[in-house]
Amino acid sequence: METGELTIIGRVVSASNATLVCEATGTGDDGETSTVRCVYKPVRGEVPLWDFPDGTLAGREIASYEVSDSLGWNVIPTTILRDGPFGPGMVQRWIDTPDRDGERGRTLDLVDICRPDLVPTGWIPVMQAYDGDGEEVSLIHADDPRLQRMAVLDVLINNADRKGGHALEGMDGYVYGVDHGICLHSQNKLRTVLWGWAGTAIDDAAMSDVVAFVESFTTVVEPRLRGHITDEEIESLLGRARALVANPVMPEPQSSRPIPWPAF
Known part of the structure; x- marks a missing residue:
């Protein structure tokens, strides 16, 4: 993915910025050719955002990955x-996902909607609304520790756009988050569909990683972020991590728009 030749094989037409599906092909030391599928978002295809004027969306995507990787979270x-x-x-590794109704053995996605009286065990209702036909529905997400770890990461990177479709359950059993182009602003912009754990304590294992993240920030984390986001945004990231250490509780919504639109 780092050095192979990128061949465009498709495009995500629903994306607001140029999002291309590619295959990266290269030859290893053993002479064998291998191919990796990936997503390629060229900087020249970005639509400028008035509220994220600094740097590039690509830089924010990379910085978000560096935060996740520094925490030891996949x-x-x-x-x-x-x-x-x-x-x-x-360029980001493509995530293959199982068939919702077949391989996974259940009918709901990690983030989904259903009738308010049909919220199943193991899912948390976040809000109620009306669909396009005027029927009442609930926005819900799974009470899943893999998804909860993503929610903690979103607090740290100040994710302004955690839509339901940005949480993918991979074939390998991991849960991955994608689309982090509008993260890491110095001002509070947290907008997410993962509010189900608001006001609850963060588990000790996750907080142990956050503590280590803070302790190694200057020597390990900050150098990985330089050039991708501003110095002010780097300091704000450290401030959010320190705030979680001081009060390891998931925040409550603080704005009039706590959920991105559209939610999926």
């Missing part, structure tokens, strides 16, 4: 900055 797929067919951009 939440964000491997993400790098490299040249491609349309110039420099973010």
Whole structure:
């Protein structure tokens, strides 16, 4: 993925920025050719955002991955900055997902909607709304520790756009988060569908990783973030991590728009 030739095989047409599906092909030391599927988002295809004026969306995606990796959490797929067919951009490992009704053995996604009276055991209702036909529905997400770890990461990186479709259950059993182009702002912009744990304590294992993250920030984490986000945003990240250490509780919604739109 880092050095192989990128061949475009498709495009995610629903994305607001240029999002291309590629195959990276290279030859190993043993002479064998291998191919890795990945997502390529060239910087030149980004739509400027007035509220995220600094740097690039690609840089924020890479910085978010570096935070996840520094924590030792396999939440964000491997993400790098490299040249491609349309110039420099973010390249991220593609995540294959199982068939919802077949291989996974259940009918609901990790984040989904259902009738308010049909919320199943193991899912947490987040809000109630009306669908396009005027029927009442509940936005729900799984009470899953893999998804909860993603929610903690979102607090740290100040994710302004955690949609339901950005949480993927991979074939390998891990839960991955994708699309982190509008994260790590210095001002509070947390918008997420994962509010089900608001006000609850964060588990000790996750907090142990956050403590280590804070302790190694200057020597290990900060150098990995330089050049991708601003110095102010780096300091704000450290401030959010320290705040979680001081009060290891998932925050409550603090804005009039706590959920991204659309939610999926």
